[in-house]
Amino acid sequence: MGKDSLEEKCLLEIRSGMYGEPLKTMGIVTTEGARTVYEWKEKHNDNEKETHFVMTLIKEESKAIVVRNGDVTSRMVFEAGNKTTSSMNTAFGVIDVVIHTDYINFPGGLIDGAEISYTLDPDSGEPIRNIFSIKRLLQNEEI
Numbered sequence: 001m002g003k004d005s006l007e008e009k010c011l012l013e014i015r016s017g018m019y020g021e022p023l024k025t026m027g028i029v030t031t032e033g034a035r036t037v038y039e040w041k042e043k044h045n046d047n048e049k050e051t052h053f054v055m056t057l058i059k060e061e062s063k064a065i066v067v068r069n070g071d072v073t074s075r076m077v078f079e080a081g082n083k084t085t086s087s088m089n090t091a092f093g094v095i096d097v098v099i100h101t102d103y104i105n106f107p108g109g110l111i112d113g114a115e116i117s118y119t120l121d122p123d124s125g126e127p128i129r130n131i132f133s134i135k136r137l138l139q140n141e142e143i
Contacts, residue, residue: 005030005031005032005033006030006031006032007028007029007030008028008029008030009026009027009028010026010027010028010029010136010137011024011025011026011027011136011137012024012025012026012027012029012038012040012134012135012136012137013113013134013135013137014040014042014132014133014134015131015132015133015134016130016131016132016133017128017129017130017131017132018130018132019044023042023044024137025040025041025042026040027039027040027041028040029136031107034058034059034060035056035057035058035059036056036057036059036106036107036114037054037055037056037057038053038054038055038057038114038134039052039053039054039055040052040053041053042070048070048071049070049071050070051068051069051070051071051072052068052069052070053066053067053068054066054067055067055114055134057104057106057107057114059106059108061079062079062080062081062104063077063078063079063080063104064077064078064104064114064116065077065078066078071090071091072088072089072090073088073089074086074087074088074089076088076097076099077099078099078101078104078116078118079101080101080102080103080104081101081102081103082101083098083099083100083101084098084099084101085097085098085099086099095122095123095124096122096123097120097121097122097123098120098121099118099119099120099121100118100119100121100127101116101117101118102117102118102119103115103116103117104116104117112135112136112138113133113134113135113136114133114134114135115131115132115133115134116131116132116133117130117131118130118131118132
């Protein structure tokens with residue numbers, strides 16, 4: 001980390017259309033200039049292994065990069081107003097997807113978090129619309 005970076009362990013709340021209830025988990029938020037990096041782990045049930053996520057937000061490029069390592073492994077790039085392509089390595093094989101990113105709300109101002117609105121268009125199947133958000137919780141609630 002550079003001299004201008006700040007790293008903080010904190011409680012994160014993650015919301016996604018992919019899961020019902022918001023997920024609360026401990027994570028690390030690193031701020032380095034105009035970049036913000038969120039790092040956290042998820043495990044939704046006993047049948048899956050823990051998944052490690054790293055999301056890098058690059059405000060000056062209107063871009064977010066999400067790397068996921070677990071039962072599904074992927075590196076997805078979200079660029080506001082653009083289409084990008086990615087692939088997800090799953091137990092069923094590799095699934096190629098086109099990502100249509102509507103917008104990215106970056107941390108700053110009143111928001112201590114980020115939000116990404118996008119549509120995943122898999123090479124086989126119906127497009128999936130989702131809004132993903134992550135925010136730092138100020139109180140140290142119990143998980």
